[in-house]
Amino acid sequence: MNGSQVSVPLSVRLRLGHAAVQHLADQIGVDLLHIKGAAVDPSLRPSTSFGSDVDVLVRPDHVARLDRTLRDHGWRLYSTFEFGSPFGHAQTYTHDAFGYVDIHRFFPGIRLAPGPAFDRLWSDRGVVDIAGVGCAVPSVPAQATLLILNAARSSRVHQWDLPAVWNDATDEHRAEIEALIAELDAPVAFAAATGGLERYRGERDYRLWKVISEGGSRSAEWRARVRAAPNLIAAAAVVARAPLVNVDHLAHRLGRRPTRLEIVAEFFVRPARAIGEAWRALRRRGASG
């Protein structure tokens, strides 16, 4: 009997990872939906690729409980909500046997509040068998919707999702997706993925999705995030985070936890980088004007 970890293919490890996370969730009564990868309905998946990690959307009130339980069972925090992504939506854990899992507390592009949005997706969920464990998944139209919204912020990597889930979809399936986009209040990110983003120039999150889907400087992205915040408190939180050092990324770059001195040094490097981008943008405008 071979207990070796190195001989397990990624596609197998991912499916066992889905099963492991669902098993823990069942034990502690946490609601979560498996999204992307092995959990996606085959009709929406153009290849047999299962991606590189396990992604789950967790009922927001249950996130803290799942976090504690994962840590108790050998899952180590790899990146945090605060620094793991610009949206602050996901936190990544790694496990010696099962690899990586991304815990989502909301899904970028959905403007409906995280709790009601989860309720909506949970209301017509299904169950798929992954490695012998029943895993809760969104309905097929909801899976397509999430893949489209995901494609909006993955300008290169996940564009391959679009042909299967939207471009080749029947009129009936498109209508189901559009109805869900309306319920979840996600029109701008949807347009960023499928076209017609300019129709939303007046929306507060228009610039954000334009930068995300088409690219732009770091400073342009942060300005767009402030503008997209739904209220002053959220905007202040974005501003407060902007100049902070991404300690997670710095740690992975260094291969160890950074020292206080290194964090301070990075603190000054980031604004300098932003000033450099602004300077280059000014020069570009000057050159073209």
Add this chain to the structure above:
Amino acid sequence: MTRLRPASGVAVVEEGGVVYAASLPDGPIVVLDGGAAAIWVEALDGPRSTLADRVAAITDAAVGDIRADVESFVDELVRRGLLTEREPDRDRSAAARG
């Protein structure tokens, strides 16, 4: 007649003739290939009493030569909590009483 099945809380993936089984939630992932994978697959496909005969049939081995090894291997899988034994007749009679 005793049957074998994956124990509760065991996740299993079969891919490319290899069986990967993990005790949840912590693992590890146990990799069974070759004869070990064949025994696992056959173990789930019929009564334990005829398991050695079925494995012999698919491997062209003499049942007398492999019976002890097959039984020993299955005992090990049960001891590790990957497989469990059940009695279908007892299950059915319990259901009938219920």
